[in-house]
Amino acid sequence: MPATLHEHALFAGDPVLAGVHHLNSGIEPHAHDFLEIAVIGTGHGRHVTSQGEHPLRRGQVIVLRPGAWHGFRDCTDLTVANCCLSAQALRGELAALHDIPMLRRLLWTDPVASGTHGVAVTSVDPAAAEEALAEIDLLEHDLGADQRRPGRVLGRLITVLGVLADGREPERQTREATIHPAVSATIARIEAAPAHPWRLDDLARAVSLDPAHLGRLFRRHVGLTPLGFLARLRAERAATLLAHSSLPAARVGAAVGWDDPTYFARRFRTLVGLTPTEYRRRSRSATPPRLSTPAEATGERERS
Structure with missing residues (x-):
């Protein structure tokens, strides 16, 4: 049964939350009131959403809008890198991301499309997946530093999003004009x-x-x-x-x-x-x- 993870209890005042995790058991279905990006690395497992249960593959990128839910089952040595964005920040200091066509599709257009229930699953090539995992690991380190460095955190976030947007499968890389x-x-x-x-x-x-x-x-x-x-x-x-x-x-x-x-x-x-x-x-x-x-x-x- 889904639990709900709340940004006020997790973000500690930052607009971003990040971490690299290794799973050897399932994660109960859960919802979020923030946006989550999960990048799948090595290992095995199954992904559970309102659309059913599907095997996970290295290089998959899962984007969940606030209110969406998912879970993991039958995980064995599964590496998952999470990059989460505060819904409040997406309406505030991170709102400019919506004006960048490739990020607008990644974070807004695909997961809000009709019938998705707020969940979009796409893939990047293996090299992009490894780079994204490494950058999310560095982002986690920046967020945990004793001295707050919001500029560095923002720069690292943009790098993570850029790697994922550039590394998507060719059919997902559509040219889009600047938003009207x-x-x-x-x-x-x-x-x-x-x-x-x-x-x-x-x-x-x-x-x-x-x-x-x-x-x-x-x-x-x-x-x-x-x-x-x-x-x-x-x-x-x-x-x-x-x-x-x-x-x-x-x-x-x-x-x-x-x-x-x-x-x-x-x-x-x-x-x-x-x-x-x-x-x-x-x-x-x-x-x-x-x-x-x-x-x-x-x-x-x-x-x-």
Whole structure:
């Protein structure tokens, strides 16, 4: 049953968390209220998500948006390097990453695409995987240093993301134009007030575009329609509230813009893979997973 890992308890004030781990047992399914990137190294194991259970391969890169869940089973000498980004930082000091096309696809477009439940799995070549593992190890060291070096941490993070973006399988390396200003403005408007009853024509009017044209631009740059992006954002915010607060599920839905409890439950399950009640119950009923260290291993409207 998934537990939920919370950024306020893990990040210690930093926007980034990193570590290289060696697994010889399973990790119970767990959710996050932050973004996680897991790079698979040597060893064997199976990955569990709402999409089922699949064998892990060296060089796989797993990206999970806030609210998504996963786990590991049957691990033998499995090396996993984790690089986690605070959701708050992604809306703040790390927001500029969204303006870099290759990182926008890695961190936003692929894992928020329809039907993914916030999880994207891709692959990099073996050399890129080894480089990413080494850089994440160095990032962990920088984060653990006695003296805080935010500039070095940021530089190391960009290096990790760049290695993963450059090393993806050739079919994933698509050329993308700089994000259209109308898309950036619409994203900012939605993120500032996700509970607002946005209509597509209102969003389009605000950026002086035809609704159909704005929809095409969003699909090109984000992988979703504007209202699809709104729904994903609402689901991520709802997941955080379900895990952190004691608000009844119906009030959680209303807080993020879905006033109808039945509709909220249906949309949340579609986007996350669990009903709100299941997500909350599982996030609180299991012992949070623990990764072993190397030493231990030796016109359109979103309904309300």
